[in-house]
Amino acid sequence: MTSLKIVDVLTRFNGTGEVEIWIKQAELAKTLLGIEDLATIIPLFLDGKAFAVYDQLDEEGKKDTGTIFSLIRSIKKNEVDPRGVN
DSSP states (O other): OOOOOHHHHOOOBOSOSOHHHHHHHHHHHHHHHTOSOHHHHGGGGBOHHHHHHHTTSOHHHHTOHHHHHHHHHHHHTTOSBTTBOO
């Protein structure tokens, strides 16, 4: 049996598409694969404006999955400018 890798269960996210579905898939991947610190993995799956906004977070924000998910939700609602976190 082949072991699953996160790239097998989580797609990349660029700030468009179904944000809630992507977040649920990230949380399921965490559980399924036994990932302890999802906040260190999430940025590897962000592209475009989603990564640009993530990159504006301070170091503490980058370590907090809840902060990252809230910010991703804000992008979808056009509450955050990818050129700088409001």
